[in-house]
Amino acid sequence: MEWMLHNLDEVWRLTVEHIELSGTALLLAVVIALPIGFLVAPRRLLDLPVLGVLGVIYTIPSLAFFVILIPYFGPGFVTALIPLVAYAQVVLVRNVVTGLRGVDRDVIEAARGMGMSRQQILVSVELPLAAPVMIAGVRIAAVSTVALAMVAALVNAGGLGELLFVGVSQDHMGKIVAGSVAASALAFAFNAGIGAIEARAHHAASGER
Amino acid sequence: MTLPREAVTDGSAIAFDGVGVDYPGADRPAVDGISLEVAQGELVVLLGPSGCGKTTLLKTVNRLVELTTGRVLLEGRDAASVPATDLRRRIGYAIQATGLFPHMTVGANIAVVPRLLGWSPERIEARVAEMLELVNLPREYAARYPRQLSGGEAQRVGIARALAADPGFLLMDEPFGAIDAINRERLQDGLLEIQARLHKTILFVTHDVDEAVRLADRIAVLRDGSLVQYAPPLELLVSPADDFVADLVSADDVFRQLSLMAVGAVMLSSGCAPQADAPQDALSGARPIVRADASLRTALTQLLRSGADKLDVVDERGNFAGCLGLAEVRRMITARDTAHGPRGDG
Amino acid sequence: MKLNQIAALALASVLVLSVAACQSESNQQAVEGQGAAAQSNQAGQDQAASDQASDQASDQAADQDTEQGDSAADADIGVAAGGPIVIGSKNFTEAVIVAEMYAQALEGAGFAVERKLNLGATDIAHESLVSGHIDLYPEYTSTGALTVLKLEPMTDEAEILAAVRDGYKEQFNLVWLDPAPFNNPQALATRADVVEEYGIETYSDLAEAAPNLVIGAPPEFYEREDGLPGLMALYGGFQFKEERQLDPGLRYRALNEGDVDVVLAFGTDGQIAGYDLVLLEDDMHLYPPYQVAPVVRQATLDAYPDVATVLNGLAPALTSEQMQRLNWMVDGPDKLEPADVARQFLQEQGIVE
Numbered sequence: 001m002e003w004m005l006h007n008l009d010e011v012w013r014l015t016v017e018h019i020e021l022s023g024t025a026l027l028l029a030v031v032i033a034l035p036i037g038f039l040v041a042p043r044r045l046l047d048l049p050v051l052g053v054l055g056v057i058y059t060i061p062s063l064a065f066f067v068i069l070i071p072y073f074g075p076g077f078v079t080a081l082i083p084l085v086a087y088a089q090v091v092l093v094r095n096v097v098t099g100l101r102g103v104d105r106d107v108i109e110a111a112r113g114m115g116m117s118r119q120q121i122l123v124s125v126e127l128p129l130a131a132p133v134m135i136a137g138v139r140i141a142a143v144s145t146v147a148l149a150m151v152a153a154l155v156n157a158g159g160l161g162e163l164l165f166v167g168v169s170q171d172h173m174g175k176i177v178a179g180s181v182a183a184s185a186l187a188f189a190f191n192a193g194i195g196a197i198e199a200r201a202h203h204a205a206s207g208e209r
Numbered sequence: 210m211t212l213p214r215e216a217v218t219d220g221s222a223i224a225f226d227g228v229g230v231d232y233p234g235a236d237r238p239a240v241d242g243i244s245l246e247v248a249q250g251e252l253v254v255l256l257g258p259s260g261c262g263k264t265t266l267l268k269t270v271n272r273l274v275e276l277t278t279g280r281v282l283l284e285g286r287d288a289a290s291v292p293a294t295d296l297r298r299r300i301g302y303a304i305q306a307t308g309l310f311p312h313m314t315v316g317a318n319i320a321v322v323p324r325l326l327g328w329s330p331e332r333i334e335a336r337v338a339e340m341l342e343l344v345n346l347p348r349e350y351a352a353r354y355p356r357q358l359s360g361g362e363a364q365r366v367g368i369a370r371a372l373a374a375d376p377g378f379l380l381m382d383e384p385f386g387a388i389d390a391i392n393r394e395r396l397q398d399g400l401l402e403i404q405a406r407l408h409k410t411i412l413f414v415t416h417d418v419d420e421a422v423r424l425a426d427r428i429a430v431l432r433d434g435s436l437v438q439y440a441p442p443l444e445l446l447v448s449p450a451d452d453f454v455a456d457l458v459s460a461d462d463v464f465r466q467l468s469l470m471a472v473g474a475v476m477l478s479s480g481c482a483p484q485a486d487a488p489q490d491a492l493s494g495a496r497p498i499v500r501a502d503a504s505l506r507t508a509l510t511q512l513l514r515s516g517a518d519k520l521d522v523v524d525e526r527g528n529f530a531g532c533l534g535l536a537e538v539r540r541m542i543t544a545r546d547t548a549h550g551p552r553g554d555g
Numbered sequence: 556m557k558l559n560q561i562a563a564l565a566l567a568s569v570l571v572l573s574v575a576a577c578q579s580e581s582n583q584q585a586v587e588g589q590g591a592a593a594q595s596n597q598a599g600q601d602q603a604a605s606d607q608a609s610d611q612a613s614d615q616a617a618d619q620d621t622e623q624g625d626s627a628a629d630a631d632i633g634v635a636a637g638g639p640i641v642i643g644s645k646n647f648t649e650a651v652i653v654a655e656m657y658a659q660a661l662e663g664a665g666f667a668v669e670r671k672l673n674l675g676a677t678d679i680a681h682e683s684l685v686s687g688h689i690d691l692y693p694e695y696t697s698t699g700a701l702t703v704l705k706l707e708p709m710t711d712e713a714e715i716l717a718a719v720r721d722g723y724k725e726q727f728n729l730v731w732l733d734p735a736p737f738n739n740p741q742a743l744a745t746r747a748d749v750v751e752e753y754g755i756e757t758y759s760d761l762a763e764a765a766p767n768l769v770i771g772a773p774p775e776f777y778e779r780e781d782g783l784p785g786l787m788a789l790y791g792g793f794q795f796k797e798e799r800q801l802d803p804g805l806r807y808r809a810l811n812e813g814d815v816d817v818v819l820a821f822g823t824d825g826q827i828a829g830y831d832l833v834l835l836e837d838d839m840h841l842y843p844p845y846q847v848a849p850v851v852r853q854a855t856l857d858a859y860p861d862v863a864t865v866l867n868g869l870a871p872a873l874t875s876e877q878m879q880r881l882n883w884m885v886d887g888p889d890k891l892e893p894a895d896v897a898r899q900f901l902q903e904q905g906i907v908e
Binding site for chain 3: 063066067070071073075076151153154155162165166167168169170172174
């Protein structure tokens with residue numbers, strides 16, 4: 001722990017890099033997962049193919065991803081980003097779908113019967129009611145993205161993985177501890193932060209104050 | 210209503226003209242060529258066993274179900290001539306599960322359609338208060354959330370929501386089906402009161418015969434997608450169209466028939482050997498009292514309970530109006546039976 | 556938001572990001588290119604500028620003709636268009652130190668240098684080099700021969716060097732500059748007490764004494780032809796009491812604490828001298844030599860021929876003793892940073908002030 005305390009600025013710099021990488025990946029992943037989720041939710045036939053493919057993508061080792069991407073983007077931020085976005089899809093899409101399907105059918109029927117348009121129902125009824133489950137998906141994806149982003153160091157994209165891998169190769173216990181502790185703290189922070197948003201969404205959706 | 214005008218047929222509020230709904234892959238149509246008309250301000254009940262098509266028929270009015278043949282006319286205009294969402298904003302819709310939005314307050318729920326129609330916030334606020342009063346809920350309820358409501362309260366909010374934009378028509382799909390018996394009766398009374406005040410045209414779906422008999426101006430009995438009989442409740446009881454209807458409404462059920470007849474129709478106005486005191490004081494008098502507008506069933510119950518041979522009849526103001534005994538009741542039943550037979554012939 | 560809007564936004568974001576990734580490279584070159592053009596204009600002759608430009612252009616065209624690789628981005632990225640020299644490295648201590656030396660030596664000679672170190676695998680480094688995202692990185696002769704070119708193992712240093720030079724030039728248009736004298740083969744290392752107790756000096760000795768000992772090595776060692784199977788085939792014996800899988804970074808800790816008795820090491824590991832360990836002698840020469848040299852893109856050398864001069868000038872100074880010492884400064888108790896260690900060495904050698 002000593003090394004970490006003496007090198008807080010370095011650890012902080014790498015933590016910020018790590019946040020940039022995981023945060024960007026998460027944001028992009030959500031933007032992509034939402035339309036996919038909207039498409040799949042009403043069509044159960046799509047469940048198996050779509051979630052199946054996304055699940056398979058999740059199992060592709062990051063190293064393999066990198067080797068494919070390097071000729072186009074080289075070592076760096078984008079090459080690290082793309083696999084992270086891809087890995088997050090399976091959790092996010094699944095939760096968007098589950099969230100939307102979990103909305104009470106009677107509520108939607110009442111909304112239709114009152115004359116709300118498809119779009120109004122989506123925005124005013126389905127999204128607020130599906131939000132808790134969807135945000136839970138974001139929370140889970142955030143934690144796993146923070147963990148997966150450790151490999152960004154392998155392609156010179158920075159982040160806390162640098163501390164871990166360099167520490168291991170140099171047998172530098174201080175760096176190993178620093179990298180692990182910082183990454184855990186980050187994951188914990190994401191979990192708590194997004195968890196708080198999730199709780200508020202849950203209260204709003206069920207009409208508790 | 211602001212729908213474009215066409216040739217009006219005969220002033221009916223809702224007209225089903227050969228309406229049929231066919232689902233692909235089903236053995237028979239869900240609704241098979243039904244024609245009937247609902248007059249302005251009338252409360253018509255669609256009655257039948259499950260699968261008879263009553264809910265499907267109801268939903269062709271606000272086009273939650275699209276019909277395959279025929280037309281639905283609302284005040285003479287084809288419902289299909291208007292965009293569905295516009296149509297629905299002008300028709301109230303209340304369902305059994307209420308479908309209240311859990312993430313919105315009671316007030317916001319009630320305000321949904323007015324908001325869709327672009328009412329001003331002041332007008333909406335006033336309207337919400339008005340609606341809560343209409344369904345007998347305290348004003349403070351506007352800030353509550355659906356999860357804080359009992360079943361009966363939630364159903365009332367559902368009705369308030371359905372009426373909020375002052376639609377010409379109200380569609381109700383077994384709204385009281387999930388409510389316990391005691392509260393159900395209260396809600397039915399509430400609906401009758403609302404109807405007395407607002408005179409909406411109401412289409413009400415139920416499988417509960419007692420409910421139908423209590424609420425309806427006319428009952429449409431459906432079976433397997435077809436219309437079997439369309440008549441006021443008493444006529445259904447006294448002259449059922451066939452055995453199916455007779456069984457359904459328990460046409461032989463004398464007590465049910467009696468519940469549809471008023472005391473005032475059979476009481477004796479003279480020869481009552483009246484009490485010395487005016488009936489309004491006679492709370493502990495030898496003769497029990499019944500109102501003239503009460504049903505014969507209520508009267509019969511009192512007669513049986515009290516063991517008296519006659520009841521004193523009073524009007525709404527409590528003034529003595531006549532008297533009623535078992536003989537009068539029996540005479541009524543016999544007269545009906547003689548005229549129509551225990552099983553009517555149409 | 557409508558469904559369409561959401562989809563469009565997602566697509567736009569992905570596209571923008573990909574374009575931005577490529578753009579940042581070419582923007583950088585555009586800036587540098589303008590800088591270079593400005594300099595040649597200052598020299599006075601528009602003629603000279605257009606000559607230089609057309610020379611570069613024809614070089615690039617020649618590159619694309621002779622190259623058999625498939626990197627479309629080749630001509631656009633990196634030094635061919637006037638950017639800084641990008642130096643990569645793999646992610647173990649020695650690789651990083653050597654790469655830092657290359658970088659600082661070139662900086663000392665006046666070049667602009669960018670570092671992309673700690674790349675996680677040979678594949679990653681190699682692909683980055685072939686596709687032009689880095690200009691050079693330090694590689695080992697036998698790694699190039701066995702892992703990249705997939706040739707048979709050889710034991711003669713000169714033979715290996717010739718093989719990789721030919722192979723890389725032909726297949727990837729990459730050039731191997733002069734290798735450093737130190738040889739860093741895979742080696743088996745053990746503690747002094749083990750040597751005393753069993754009287755082991757050579758691999759042949761170890762082959763016999765193996766049943767008493769526990770060995771620790773990365774998983775591939777137990778599969779590779781030049782790993783345990785190769786040792787068994789060549790020497791016989793080598794039936795260890797227990798075979799453990801060990802991450803390279805942890806091997807010395809495990810060795811010192813007695814969890815294992817023999818580890819797979821590298822010849823120039825600092826820990827050998829630092830912990831007073833013993834490298835056993837490969838008496839039957841199973842292991843090919845591993846010499847390090849800069850592997851450079853032809854395009855980079857064409858743009859900056861002095862790169863070869865500087866790096867070749869550095870090579871002779873890296874002996875095995877020096878390398879072990881430098882490695883130990885990073886991996887040992889001092890825990891110095893590779894960049895500082897490299898700088899100190901270059902200053903000592905007078906290559907840099």
